[in-house]
Amino acid sequence: MDVEHEGFSSPRGAEPPPFTGAARPGEPGAGLGDVADRILVARAAEGDDDAFAVLVHRHSGRLLALAFHMLGNVPDAEEAVQDAFLSAWRRLPQFRGDAAFRTWMYRIVTNRCLNVRRAQTPSLALDAVAEPAAHDAGGEPARAAESTAATAALAQALTHLRPGQRACWILRELHGLPYGEIAQVVGESEQTVRGRLFRARRTLMKEMASWR
Amino acid sequence: MTTVDPAGIEQTAARAALAVPGVQELHPSLRHSLADAATCLRRTFGSHPPSPEAGVHATHTPEADAWHLEVRCVLTDHRRALDTARDVRESVRAAVSSQLNARGRTGNVTIVVTVTRINGDRTPLRLHAAPQFENFSPE
Amino acid sequence: MALEDPRATSPPDEVPTPHRDTDPARLVGDERLPCGRLVSHVWEQARAGSHRPDPHTADCTYCRQATEGLTVLDATTRTLRAQRPSARTVADRVVSAVRAEARLGRMLPLDDPTQELRIAEATVAKALRRAADRVPGVRAASCRLTPGEAGTHVTITMTLAVTLDQPLPGRATQVRRAVADASAREIGLAVSGIDLHIESELEPLTSVGPTSRNGTGP
Numbered sequence: 001m002d003v004e005h006e007g008f009s010s011p012r013g014a015e016p017p018p019f020t021g022a023a024r025p026g027e028p029g030a031g032l033g034d035v036a037d038r039i040l041v042a043r044a045a046e047g048d049d050d051a052f053a054v055l056v057h058r059h060s061g062r063l064l065a066l067a068f069h070m071l072g073n074v075p076d077a078e079e080a081v082q083d084a085f086l087s088a089w090r091r092l093p094q095f096r097g098d099a100a101f102r103t104w105m106y107r108i109v110t111n112r113c114l115n116v117r118r119a120q121t122p123s124l125a126l127d128a129v130a131e132p133a134a135h136d137a138g139g140e141p142a143r144a145a146e147s148t149a150a151t152a153a154l155a156q157a158l159t160h161l162r163p164g165q166r167a168c169w170i171l172r173e174l175h176g177l178p179y180g181e182i183a184q185v186v187g188e189s190e191q192t193v194r195g196r197l198f199r200a201r202r203t204l205m206k207e208m209a210s211w212r
Numbered sequence: 213m214t215t216v217d218p219a220g221i222e223q224t225a226a227r228a229a230l231a232v233p234g235v236q237e238l239h240p241s242l243r244h245s246l247a248d249a250a251t252c253l254r255r256t257f258g259s260h261p262p263s264p265e266a267g268v269h270a271t272h273t274p275e276a277d278a279w280h281l282e283v284r285c286v287l288t289d290h291r292r293a294l295d296t297a298r299d300v301r302e303s304v305r306a307a308v309s310s311q312l313n314a315r316g317r318t319g320n321v322t323i324v325v326t327v328t329r330i331n332g333d334r335t336p337l338r339l340h341a342a343p344q345f346e347n348f349s350p351e
Numbered sequence: 352m353a354l355e356d357p358r359a360t361s362p363p364d365e366v367p368t369p370h371r372d373t374d375p376a377r378l379v380g381d382e383r384l385p386c387g388r389l390v391s392h393v394w395e396q397a398r399a400g401s402h403r404p405d406p407h408t409a410d411c412t413y414c415r416q417a418t419e420g421l422t423v424l425d426a427t428t429r430t431l432r433a434q435r436p437s438a439r440t441v442a443d444r445v446v447s448a449v450r451a452e453a454r455l456g457r458m459l460p461l462d463d464p465t466q467e468l469r470i471a472e473a474t475v476a477k478a479l480r481r482a483a484d485r486v487p488g489v490r491a492a493s494c495r496l497t498p499g500e501a502g503t504h505v506t507i508t509m510t511l512a513v514t515l516d517q518p519l520p521g522r523a524t525q526v527r528r529a530v531a532d533a534s535a536r537e538i539g540l541a542v543s544g545i546d547l548h549i550e551s552e553l554e555p556l557t558s559v560g561p562t563s564r565n566g567t568g569p
Contacts, residue, residue: 007549039492043494045493046456046495047453047473049453056449057446060442061438062443064435064436064438068434078440081438081441082441085449086448086452089452089454147427150426151427155431156405174433191379198381198391199377201424204424206419206425207422211423239453292537293539294463294538297461297463297470298463300467322467326458326473
């Protein structure tokens with residue numbers, strides 16, 4: 001599977017390094033890497049595709065991660081993110097900026113993923129899902145394999161969650177969004193989001209309890 | 213005197229426009245774009261280039277024997293857009309008139325040049341993504 | 352938003368909790384265990400580990416059950432969080448699709464007596480924003496172009512974000528000059544007026560200088 005481990009900071013980790021720009025000097029979009037989304041959105045809404053390109057490069061990583069964890073495979077995730085960005089490009093002239101661009105994109109991608117999942121049978125998250133019973137407490141390689149298998153089991157358990165719960169859990173636990181922003185993304189109240197998160201956590205804990 | 217095919221005129225005009233310094237390519241008109249979009253957007257995501265004639269639209273009014281051409285250009289930023297557009301108009305006029313004359317026509321030719329884009333660089337447009345980091349700070 | 356109501360699609364998957372209904376707080380996103388503790392509190396304690404040992408949780412079956420799987424879920428979540436497909440291909444595909452699907456805006460007259468030469472509004476706006484960006488401490492946001500009644504001249508309306516470390520009138524003069532210059536020398540546009548609106552403050556840290564277009568920057 002085409003997955004890179006990019007070494008992201010943990011939720012309680014240190015400050016992330018600063019964003020260093022999206023384009024080499026001399027190329028379209030050069031010099032815009034430091035510009036706030038709000039300004040790029042104003043430009044892109046008027047058809048400035050260089051500005052939109054900077055937004056795409058800035059946000060595609062986290063949006064693809066969202067779609068990947070929602071859908072469980074890279075090709076479907078890529079298609080969902082592509083469609084979401086194209087839809088955003090077309091709708092930008094009507095985008096009023098009530099929400100942040102990031103929130104808006106999270107919302108479009110989340111909706112796409114929920115629609116994709118409704119349209120097809122859920123695909124398995126990862127090809128091989130090892131049985132928890134099969135692991136033995138061995139040396140380093142065994143522990144690494146076990147960790148991989150446990151991650152696969154969690155990805156699999158995610159696919160069994162109700163879609164709304166899955167979305168909330170991914171946005172909170174994998175993307176670190178605040179409850180208020182999750183509520184905006186999924187179009188529900190903050191209370192509903194908290195409830196879904198609680199139920200998602202309990203279910204996932206139950207599923208993971210046999211892994212030590 | 214022979215009849216003149218608009219497609220032939222469009223080809224001549226496209227060649228003449230592309231020969232002008234500062235013209236990078238011709239921009240397909242909406243009808244071509246829509247046809248392309250319908251067939252290839254999902255599969256190849258717009259990766260195959262349309263033919264240059266797609267950037268020229270020629271119409272003929274038989275009563276007046278008049279030709280009207282619209283040329284849609286993508287320019288480089290090495291020259292002022294106005295100067296390149298003027299040269300495109302003259303180049304296209306000369307080439308089309310010459311083709312009409314060769315077929316014994318002397319009809320009136322009007323040419324509208326539309327600049328759709330100015331590209332900053334001749335190299336392919338490619339932004340490189342910087343690594344992205346998220347702020348996962350807990351509430 | 353058309354988020355599916357989950358209750359309509361699958362049966363409830365909650366653990367039955369007899370005390371829940373008797374809890375006047377009707378907790379959302381939490382639950383009171385039969386021993387009286389809140390689940391969220393027990394989770395917090397478990398995460399804090401041995402820093403704050405609690406004699407109750409050490410012996411309580413409910414509390415122990417409530418934290419089963421928590422440690423492994425937290426650890427596995429961190430691994431899952433780091434699994435991110437490379438987005439480069441997607442981003443490149445989106446950018447080329449967007450460029451192919453240009454939103455050109457209206458056609459504006461170039462400064463030619465025949466009025467047979469035109470240029471797309473979006474293209475002019477891009478060039479003029481770039482010109483404004485070259486002024487240190489300035490980033491252009493919106494740039495709109497309105498043709499006059501005669502159809503030969505256009506009015507430029509631009510909104511800017513600027514740093515506040517320089518007097519605004521001087522900044523505005525610089526931007527006006529840069530925009531007028533680009534209109535005349537890069538495009539060939541007859542300009543009847545330039546309206547500038549300073550709309551927001553640019554953080555000084557994020558705007559160190561003019562847009563570098565020749566690779567000489569750091």
